[in-house]
Amino acid sequence: MDIVETLKTLASNSGFAGFLTIDGLKNLIMIIISFFLLYLGIKRKFEPLLLVGIAFGCLLVNVSNFFSGGESSADALYHPELWDAFLDHNSEFYHSYGHIMAEGGLLDILYIGVKSGLYPSLIFLGVGAMTDFGPLLANPKSLLLGAAAQLGVFFAFFGAVCLGFTGEEAASIGIIGGADGPTAIFLTTRLAPHLLGPIAIAAYSYMALIPMIQPFFMKLLTTEKERKVVMTQNRKVSKTEKIIFPIVVAVFVILLLPSTAPLIGCLMLGNLWKECGVTERLSDTVQNALMNIVTVFLGISVGATTVGSRFINWQTVGIIVLGLTAFCFSTIGGLLVGKIMYKLSGGKINPLIGSAGVSAVPMAARVSQIEGQKANPKNFLLMHAMGPNVAGVIGSAIAAGFLLAVFK
Amino acid sequence: MNIGEAAITAVFGYAVVFAGLLILMIVLYCMGAFFKEKSFEKTEPTVLIEETKPEPIQNTEKKVAPGSAGRIKLYDVPDKEAAMIMAIVADTMKKPINELHFISIKEVK
Incomplete structure (x- = not known):
């Protein structure tokens, strides 16, 4: 055995040698970014359930895959070239999950759930089972705030087209403004799968940053007097109404935009299980066990799409900037309609609840509560803000359905 | 486009x-x-x-509470924490706890 030769082979096969190439340097940068994301998730508690998984997926894929010349490393956990072939109409492996299963690594196989739209839909099932639509039923006007807060989606879409992105890419970038991670992932995998990594990271990072992004606009666009408004208690919603609601919404929204069926259907089925009172076991499973399992797979497989050589480019920078713009404009849209409602109601509606129209349940509603209490310590806006907050979930699903209908 | x-x-x-x-x-x-x-x-x-x-009790501090205002549903919240939350709400609202009707307490995760 030639010890020197063996050592040379080991050294050249090691991941450390991979860092010496241009693409390898990009992997190194991504590894550092993954450390930062891990810090944000663990230490700063920014959407930790997903961000820690995404960050670790990012770390795993960049220490295992030194992508060069269109080929992944031998032991790569995720192979971008397999997915390129999967999406290429001219490839013999076009839409061949069998090829992915046979040739792919662990993260390729987990990613099938993202590509097929399975994980976002299952997450919506859990979200539906955890959401109380009571505040929305008690005050249906909240739906208008949920609609208004989709302003950022369409503003960022327009901005992205102006910056040279294709319509499909722009739609996927715009949906970041819906502040709804599963919807963003669902739409992006259908319209611009090559942008999934940066869009998912931008969406979840900004959702986590809502307590820092929104208060500035809330103070800028509302007066002290408006922020002090104490809203009267909502009416009590009957059990029957809560049971009928998911059925009505599913029928109505899916008939309006059939492309929303996977998201709205799962959201409302989860909610029906919660409210109907005879499926507590199922409701408990989708809220906890299923939600946790899907979160594990979703986080790590989204993180896997951040291969350095593909992630680090000017497009990613554009997506990060446009994503922030989308969030800001969604907040502004909700607040402006909140102000209109304040005027029309004769000062009975606190416009701060408008910013909760960006989905991000329940963080956006908490921000409204905190800002309302800062202006008036006797102000309890949380339940009032939950109405627009859950309306935002439906609104962003409708926005995604519209964009899918236009571009698919 | x-x-x-x-x-x-x-x-x-x-x-x-x-x-x-x-x-x-x-x-x-x-x-x-x-x-x-x-x-x-x-x-x-x-x-x-x-x-x-009957007439509402005027001096609630000295008299024994006349019973609760219904049952409460707890989701992922231990009894002790629920009791604490109810006490804080009652104190903040300056109302006797038995005059408040708590429907449910759920931990927001």
Whole structure:
């Protein structure tokens, strides 16, 4: 055995040698970014359930895959070239999950759930089972705030087209403004799968940053007097109404935009299980066990799409900037309609609840509560803000359905 | 896609979201009105019962609480924490705890 030769082979096969190439340097940068994301998730508690998984997926894929010349490393956990072939109409492996299963690594196989739209839909099932639509039923006007807060989606879409992105890419970038991670992932995998990594990271990072992004606009666009408004208690919603609601919404929204069926259907089925009172076991499973399992797979497989050589480019920078713009404009849209409602109601509606129209349940509603209490310590806006907050979930699903209908 | 088309798509898309949720709002108002009417019919006799209630207790600090205001549902919240939350709410609102009706307490994760 030639010890020197063996050592040379080991050294050249090691991941450390991979860092010496241009693409390898990009992997190194991504590894550092993954450390930062891990810090944000663990230490700063920014959407930790997903961000820690995404960050670790990012770390795993960049220490295992030194992508060069269109080929992944031998032991790569995720192979971008397999997915390129999967999406290429001219490839013999076009839409061949069998090829992915046979040739792919662990993260390729987990990613099938993202590509097929399975994980976002299952997450919506859990979200539906955890959401109380009571505040929305008690005050249906909240739906208008949920609609208004989709302003950022369409503003960022327009901005992205102006910056040279294709319509499909722009739609996927715009949906970041819906502040709804599963919807963003669902739409992006259908319209611009090559942008999934940066869009998912931008969406979840900004959702986590809502307590820092929104208060500035809330103070800028509302007066002290408006922020002090104490809203009267909502009416009590009957059990029957809560049971009928998911059925009505599913029928109505899916008939309006059939492309929303996977998201709205799962959201409302989860909610029906919660409210109907005879499926507590199922409701408990989708809220906890299923939600946790899907979160594990979703986080790590989204993180896997951040291969350095593909992630680090000017497009990613554009997506990060446009994503922030989308969030800001969604907040502004909700607040402006909140102000209109304040005027029309004769000062009975606190416009701060408008910013909760960006989905991000329940963080956006908490921000409204905190800002309302800062202006008036006797102000309890949380339940009032939950109405627009859950309306935002439906609104962003409708926005995604519209964009899918236009571009698919 | 050119900028003009993008602008039209954006405005039209925003309008579709508004229209969709506006119609849903009307549906929910109709549903709410129907159920409010039904619940009013059901609750009419209870109004009479409430009228015959004894005078509210004036000095609640010294007298023993006359019972609770119903049952509460707890989701992922230990009894001790629930008791603490109810006590804080009662203290903040300056109301005796037995006069408040807590429906449920759920941990927001």
